[in-house]
Amino acid sequence: ADIMAGTGSTAGVGVDQELISAVPSHNPTFLARNFTSSEISYCNSQPLPPASFAARWAGKEAVFKSLSVISKGAGAAMQDIEILPNGETGAPEVTLHGDAKKAAESKGIGKVLISLSHSETVAIAFAQAQISI
Amino acid sequence: ADIMAGTGSTAGVGVDQELISAVPSHNPTFLARNFTSSEISYCNSQPLPPASFAARWAGKEAVFKSLSVISKGAGAAMQDIEILPNGETGAPEVTLHGDAKKAAESKGIGKVLISLSHSETVAIAFAQAQISI
Amino acid sequence: ADIMAGTGSTAGVGVDQELISAVPSHNPTFLARNFTSSEISYCNSQPLPPASFAARWAGKEAVFKSLSVISKGAGAAMQDIEILPNGETGAPEVTLHGDAKKAAESKGIGKVLISLSHSETVAIAFAQAQISI
Numbered sequence: 295a296d297i298m299a300g301t302g303s304t305a306g307v308g309v310d311q312e313l314i315s316a317v318p319s320h321n322p323t324f325l326a327r328n329f330t331s332s333e334i335s336y337c338n339s340q341p342l343p344p345a346s347f348a349a350r351w352a353g354k355e356a357v358f359k360s361l362s363v364i365s366k367g368a369g370a371a372m373q374d375i376e377i378l379p380n381g382e383t384g385a386p387e388v389t390l391h392g393d394a395k396k397a398a399e400s401k402g403i404g405k406v407l408i409s410l411s412h413s414e415t416v417a418i419a420f421a422q423a424q425i426s427i
Numbered sequence: 428a429d430i431m432a433g434t435g436s437t438a439g440v441g442v443d444q445e446l447i448s449a450v451p452s453h454n455p456t457f458l459a460r461n462f463t464s465s466e467i468s469y470c471n472s473q474p475l476p477p478a479s480f481a482a483r484w485a486g487k488e489a490v491f492k493s494l495s496v497i498s499k500g501a502g503a504a505m506q507d508i509e510i511l512p513n514g515e516t517g518a519p520e521v522t523l524h525g526d527a528k529k530a531a532e533s534k535g536i537g538k539v540l541i542s543l544s545h546s547e548t549v550a551i552a553f554a555q556a557q558i559s560i
Numbered sequence: 561a562d563i564m565a566g567t568g569s570t571a572g573v574g575v576d577q578e579l580i581s582a583v584p585s586h587n588p589t590f591l592a593r594n595f596t597s598s599e600i601s602y603c604n605s606q607p608l609p610p611a612s613f614a615a616r617w618a619g620k621e622a623v624f625k626s627l628s629v630i631s632k633g634a635g636a637a638m639q640d641i642e643i644l645p646n647g648e649t650g651a652p653e654v655t656l657h658g659d660a661k662k663a664a665e666s667k668g669i670g671k672v673l674i675s676l677s678h679s680e681t682v683a684i685a686f687a688q689a690q691i692s693i
Contacts, residue, residue, distance in 0.1 A: 302691070304435070307540045308542045309542040385625065409572075409622070418551065437570065439673060442675040442676070492675050551684065558568070
């Protein structure tokens with residue numbers, strides 16, 4: 295029943311916060327299941343890898359919320375939501391794979407904007423899914 | 428003096444955070460004044476009602492900010508900003524009533540997107556008001 | 561390679577959080593370098609100037625992120641991102657000056673929406689850069 299919106303309009307938004315200490319970034323199984331190898335390399339290259347992993351984890355949750363798909367609980371493939379720095383600006387960018395990509399395409403979502411932030415203890419993220427198809 | 432933007436463009440954004448312990452969700456008068464009966468039933472059915480009430484309270488504040496209306500202080504009717512889960516996805520959705528609805532309509536705002544998040548201690552919310560009339 | 565989006569679509573988003581105690585708002589040199597005189601007057605007129613300065617600082621960071629420009633590190637002129645209350649509603653509004661204005665114009669960004677929030681200890685901000693040229 296939604297009014298059809300044009301290209302560039304927002305399909306959904308997502309916000310998330312994570313305690314950095316609560317994200318098990320020291321656990322290789324957790325990392326391998328939820329992060330791509332490019333994400334793991336990037337986070338490990340940063341000054342504070344636990345903060346980088348936590349920010350990215352909050353980012354994946356925020357992107358997931360912005361897609362407004364039916365939750366699969368533990369089965370949600372967070373690896374399908376990849377967040378890497380833009381080569382030129384360093385700003386984080388979202389690439390969707392697999393089921394996340396299919397879900398986005400089925401809703402006409404062509405791009406998800408993301409921003410991440412962390413303090414010493416907390417990571418927060420905001421995502422905005424945009425119609426572009 | 429704003430450039431007129433098309434359907435789907437953003438009229439305003441709002442962010443808010445609340446300490447869960449600072450939202451008096453144990454106070455029936457506070458709840459009855461600020462939440463609809465559907466919101467109260469929903470929050471009480473959640474695993475952590477105080478966190479759910481605080482997240483929704485942050486959400487109402489964020490929606491209020493996104494509408495950019497002139498503040499009425501204590502008189503702002505937060506009950507007119509109702510946030511309930513979508514029946515299919517469970518994602519929170521905003522329904523405006525009364526003065527909040529009138530204010531939105533007067534600005535051409537047809538929809539307000541919302542996302543909520545809480546940790547053990549803090550609830551945060553983001554809202555985006557969209558032009559659609 | 562981005563699909564061209566219409567007027568009103570979002571060019572970028574930015575989120576930031578700051579510990580209020582970590583923003584040196586008692587330091588006149590820091591303030592004079594990063595805030596305009598109007599911002600300083602406004603924050604000093606508020607009930608809790610340190611919270612107001614921290615929220616505005618988070619806001620400047622969020623706006624900077626939303627512009628997705630190449631970071632200049634310490635050289636980024638935060639004074640060029642001015643955030644003042646709207647005369648009618650009191651809601652914060654962004655005015656860009658200098659290099660920030662040029663960067664926005666080069667990307668077709670005509671307006672940056674902002675929202676600020678602070679608790680007793682933490683300030684958060686969200687910014688959304690909109691295409692309008």
